[in-house]
Amino acid sequence: MRPSPIAMQRTALAVALALSFAPVAQAAAQDAQTSPTSDTRHAADKSGESHIKEISGVVVTASLLGDTADTLSKPTDVLAGERLDExxxxxxxxxxxxxxGVQSSNFGPGVGRPIIRGMxxxxVAVLSGGLSSQDVSTVSQDHAPAVEPFLADQIEVLKGPSTLLYGSGAIGGAVNVVDGRIPTDAIDGVSGRAETRFFAGDQDGNTSMARIDGGNDRFALHADAVYRNALDYDTPRGRQANSFIDTRSxxxxxxxxxxxxxxxxxxxxxxxxYGNPGEPGDLAAGERGVHLEMKQDHYELKGALRDLWGAGNGLRFAVGHTGYEHTEFEGDEPGTVFRKNANEGRIEATFGDAQGWQGAVGAQASSSTFVAIGEEAFVPETGTRAQGVFGVARRSFGGxxxxxGARVxxxxxxPDGGDARSFSPLSLxxxxxxxxxxxxxxxxNLDHAERAPVEEELFSDGPHIATLAYEIGDADLRKEAANxxxxxxxxxxxxxxxxxSxxxxxxxxxxxxxxxxxxxxWDEEDEELPIRQWTQGDATFRGIEGEATFHLAANDSGDWDLRVFGDAVxxxxxxxxxxxRIAPSRLGAQLRWEHMGWRASLGATRTNRQDKVADNETPTAGYTLVDAHxxxxxxxxNVSWEVFADASNLTNQxxxxxxSFLKDAVMLPGRSVAFGVRVFF
Known part of the structure; x- marks a missing residue:
């Protein structure tokens, strides 16, 4: 698949927008009258200092008490600054x-959901600014989360049970994308960032984004946009047909x-x-493969009232509405349509002070209607309603x-035409x-968490081509509990x-x-699909994970760091x-160097063979990916620039x-290189 003239025009426009923001912002910044406090804040953006800030000092917005990453008792990681960019x-x-402890599912490059500690x-809850993404990515592995990583200011990964904060769907953890689309602080003048990058080697395409924020001491405005277009990529064994992506946000x-x-x-x-590489079609015969076209509209009201009953104590609230739809095309013919309409609300109140007990209480409610129409409608139309109340408390005694914490x-x-099921999950x-x-x-940490079964587990009954199986749910499933x-x-x-840990x-x-x-x-083609049943049984997960960064040197040659990490479950x-389908163990290392505005890194990650498999599941060979930046x-x-180059799978493994359900048919890309420019203002 080659880019159409329209796609090429969009790319050119995105690049022009990304590069044209810089002089406009520079002129606006020179004209703006800023206070000393505002000058200090924006100077960090312009010099790039905030871009490379210490992650340990970043406030985790998913924390009820406004913690930083290094003060939390719960295992939490934050991606921000240059590490997020890379x-x-x-x-x-x-x-x-x-x-x-975190890996990715895979259904081609357009689909990848976080896997946390094997779950x-x-x-695993996928959140945007603390509210659920409300897509249908949990229903099937070929459904992409409706979240754009290129617009994130920071991404927070909460490992282990997070049901206390976000309810039943976070028994394995949560990933919260913080995008700043609703400004929370005054903005004096104009600031923002833009980026465009082009891919070469075994993956051809480009991604361009632009973001701008402006305002004064009473009002703040935000705008952002992303355009991505990538062709079918190459693997060491040939082209991966029907692996294209085309994204606008x-x-x-x-x-x-x-x-x-x-x-x-x-x-x-x-x-x-995006294409489904598991069903590539036959381009030589003029037959397109299966591909998905998705759109989601999201509207949100969010706010906070500070210091209502003492310094640091107040209210936070958020209300969101989401309308989602995607169509799965079989060639050029529309097949199954998936729709979801959802509403969600959340309120939190904090109290206390650092010298005694600190705490927070809150409530959350959501309602959604999911419907699938077409040949692959293996789940009936289902309405889901959820309400929860929660509270946390903290006290420090010297060191x-x-x-x-508790939540109920x-x-x-x-389901349409069936009996409703109700559950009361409890978390402690x-x-x-x-x-x-x-x-x-x-x-x-000692946690008790419970999860209510979801639509596909309860009510599935039909062929699910994405997983190449006929899936059968069980309406009598009980709630899941983890200690x-x-x-x-x-x-x-x-x-x-x-x-x-x-x-x-x-x-x-x-x-x-x-x-x-x-x-x-299948009646028509006599095609055989294995029958898979949603089943319950007691299980045990145990694992270990860790990382260390060694600061090797800081001298006239620059700053040298060595990061090593590993995980196993x-x-x-x-x-x-x-x-x-449990993720295999990994070991990795990365050497980093920074000096006078330059930075570079070289790393390798070994993903080990996975042969601890279930019945009728095949083992997967290990591999080592070498990356460089x-x-x-x-x-x-008043404008900062970065030119950069990223390389992946340098040894073409x-x-x-x-x-992945497609692991026998789909490989990761071979050797690939990206070149680009970023601007901060």
Missing amino acids: NRAASLGETVASVP DGPR GALGGSMVGDWGYVGLSASRFEDA FQLDL DRVKSS SLAGAWKLDERWKLTA QFELGLQYQSERMDAKL GYYNRFRNFIYLADTGESWY RATLKNGGNVP AAKHFDTG DARVHT
Whole structure:
């Protein structure tokens, strides 16, 4: 598939927009009258200092008490600054896959959902600004999350049970994308960023984005846009047919702001078209493969009232409405249509002070209607209603920090023509952190989390071509319950930053898709599909993960750092055998250098062979991916620039993703290189 004239025009326009923002912003900044405080804040943007800020000091917006990443007892990672820039990819899963304990699902380059500690789908919540993405990516592996990583200011990864914060769908963790589409603080003048990058080698295409924020001490406005177009990529064994992507996304937002807080609105559109490489068609015969065209509109009201009853105590609230639709095309003919309309609201109140008890209470409610129309409508129209209340409390006793939390939900799923099911998940959490001395910190977490089964697990009954199976749900499934214990150790000094954690998680009534050993046949083509049944059984997950950054040198030759990381998870069923499609273990290392505006890195990640497989599941060979990055940062007046080059799979390795249903037919791209420019103003 080659770019059409329209696609080439869009690319040229995106590049022109990205590069034209810089002089406009420079002129606006020179004309604006800024206060000393505002000058200091924006000077960081212009010089690139905020772009390379220390991640340990970044506020985790997903935390109810406004914690930074290094003060949380719960295992949390934040991608921001240059590390986020170097890891941005077309999918959210690929963007966060460098975090220990996190990997990505794969259904071609257009689809990648985060897998946290071996769990994915309805066990991992994908959030945008604290609210659910409300797409249908949990229903099937070929459905992409409606989230754009290139617009993120930071991405927060909460590992382990996060049901306490975000309800039943976060029993395995949560990934929160913070995009700033509703400004939360005053903006004096104009600021923003833009980027365009072109891919070469085994993957041809481009991605361009632009973002601009402006305002004064009372009003703040925001606008952003992304355009991505990528052709079918090459693998070491030839072209991966029907692996193209074409994405457009944009938003407008605005807020009233002040010392009292903020209240704002945003409207966004996400459009995506991508091929299903598992069904490539026959281009030689003029037959297009299966591809998906998706659009989602999202409207949001969000605000905060600060210091209502003491410094640092106030209210946060958010309300969102989402309309989602995608069509799966078989060649040029529309096939199954998936639609979802959803509303969600959330409110939180904080209280207390750092000298005594601190706490927060809140409530969350959502309603959604999901419908599939067409040949692959294997799940009936279903309405889901959920309500939850939650609270957390914290107290510090010298070098010891105690965290307590509880949440109770009510979830009701009502299928068209069937009996409704209701569940009442309960979550409880006890966490402690001991600061042993200035360098060492020990954390311990004990969590009880419960999850209500979702539509596809309860009510499926039909051929699901994406997973190449006939899926059957079980309307009598019980809620899933997990008890997890985790122990973590952190070390920080001038020479090294390190953290290591191990966890043990016992599931009661774990829900998984099991092969029955029977087959179902298409009437028309006599094509055989295995019958898979949503089943429950007790299971155990245990794992270890860690990373360390060694600060090797800081001298006239520059700053030299070595980062090493690794993770492993083992998941077994109580009645014997392994949990299906568990991500394999990994080991990785990266050497980084920075000097006088230059930075470069060279790294390798070894993904090991996965042979701990379930019945009728095949093992997957291991592979090593070698990546490299280089960038040059320089300033021109009030505008900062970066030119960069990124390279992936430099040794052109054969690589297949074990968790993918398409692993036997779809490989990861071969050797690829990207070149681009970023501008900050």
